[in-house]
Amino acid sequence: MKVLLFGKNSQVGLTLLKHKPKLINLISINSSEVDFLNASDIASCIFNLKPDFIINAAAYTDVENAELNQDEAFNINANAPEIIAIEAKKINVPLLHISTDYVFDGTGVMPWKPEDKVNPINVYGKSKCDGEKRISNVNGKYCILRTSWVFSEHNKNFLKSVINLANKKNEISIIADQIGGPTSAESIAKACYRLIEAYSNERFVSGIFHFSGFPYVSWADFAKAILLKMNYTTHINEITSLEFEVLATRPKNSRLDCDSLFSTYNIKQPSWENDLVNVIEALKRNEKK
Numbered sequence: 596m597k598v599l600l601f602g603k604n605s606q607v608g609l610t611l612l613k614h615k616p617k618l619i620n621l622i623s624i625n626s627s628e629v630d631f632l633n634a635s636d637i638a639s640c641i642f643n644l645k646p647d648f649i650i651n652a653a654a655y656t657d658v659e660n661a662e663l664n665q666d667e668a669f670n671i672n673a674n675a676p677e678i679i680a681i682e683a684k685k686i687n688v689p690l691l692h693i694s695t696d697y698v699f700d701g702t703g704v705m706p707w708k709p710e711d712k713v714n715p716i717n718v719y720g721k722s723k724c725d726g727e728k729r730i731s732n733v734n735g736k737y738c739i740l741r742t743s744w745v746f747s748e749h750n751k752n753f754l755k756s757v758i759n760l761a762n763k764k765n766e767i768s769i770i771a772d773q774i775g776g777p778t779s780a781e782s783i784a785k786a787c788y789r790l791i792e793a794y795s796n797e798r799f800v801s802g803i804f805h806f807s808g809f810p811y812v813s814w815a816d817f818a819k820a821i822l823l824k825m826n827y828t829t830h831i832n833e834i835t836s837l838e839f840e841v842l843a844t845r846p847k848n849s850r851l852d853c854d855s856l857f858s859t860y861n862i863k864q865p866s867w868e869n870d871l872v873n874v875i876e877a878l879k880r881n882e883k884k
């Protein structure tokens with residue numbers, strides 16, 4: 596099976612490469628090979644390679660800068676995925692597109708179901724939400740996998756920021772009124788391969804699905820767990836979203852209800868606490884190199 600991956604160097608992309616099953620021929624593409632700001636590059640890449648399955652893990656993920664670079668965020672997160680979906684439909688292959696909890700406004704305390712009303716509250720969320728709509732409107736084979744709070748040993752992420760801050764300070768302030776499910780890139784990569792396997796076995800069902808780590812926690816609680824696993828004694832000062840100055844407002848309730856992924860594909864919510872141990876070990880190994 597020939598799988599085309601956009602977003603080779605993303606947290607998810609690098610982890611997909613690491614966990615690739617033997618029988619999959621994974622052709623991974625970075626932004627210098629195909630720039631999502633260039634629509635014809637995307638189309639000709641898919642036309643030339645004629646993959647059996649496409650994963651899109653590339654995105655404009657800088658939530659703060661998206662507020663300032665709206666056009667770029669929409670081109671990468673909405674226009675490009677639409678082109679991928681159109682080209683995928685032309686060759687009759689599925690698109691697995693990674694999306695986000697930020698399509699919701701974060702009201703209430705109940706976990707969001709895939710069919711709940713979207714209402715993004717920042718530019719990044721709006722652009723990802725637009726991307727989802729455009730993919731589903733193309734009406735080909737697709738799976739939109741919404742996930743949240745991605746962590747890994749790669750790139751910039753909350754886990755690495757907390758460790759960097761704790762290396763410099765005895766006390767750090769972390770938001771305690773945003774709740775969600777931290778999700779390891781490893782668990783996302785494994786879920787992606789399960790979806791590809793389902794497609795090979797003719798058990799693929801198009802639609803929007805949720806996948807996040809469990810249990811749900813606040814950023815502050817996640818930070819405490821990280822520091823505990825690192826054996827750091829840094830104090831976490833719990834603050835509210837209002838006390839943290841940002842350009843982009845974040846949803847307070849990012850809990851994702853992942854039941855439909857389990858009932859359709861038998862994919863369970865992973866324990867982020869178990870995955871955290873693996874990522875911290877990987878970071879320590881990288882440090883020694």
Ligand SMILES: NC(=O)c1ccc[n+]([C@@H]2O[C@H](COP(=O)([O-])OP(=O)(O)OC[C@H]3O[C@@H](n4cnc5c(N)ncnc54)[C@H](OP(=O)(O)O)[C@@H]3O)[C@@H](O)[C@H]2O)c1
Nearest residue numbers: 604605606607625626630631653654656695742744745750
């Ligand atoms: N990070 C999170 O907490 C989070 C939460 C929920 C959902 N998600 C979603 O999960 C997916 C993966 O996120 P991630 O954190 O793994 O990503 P990431 O590490 O931030 O990497 C994003 C990737 O997008 C690629 N990209 C950016 N601009 C591009 C362009 N113009 N053309 C082509 N590629 C471009 C970059 O490619 P190059 O490196 O080659 O330039 C980069 O590798 C995204 O869809 C994201 O929206 C992430």
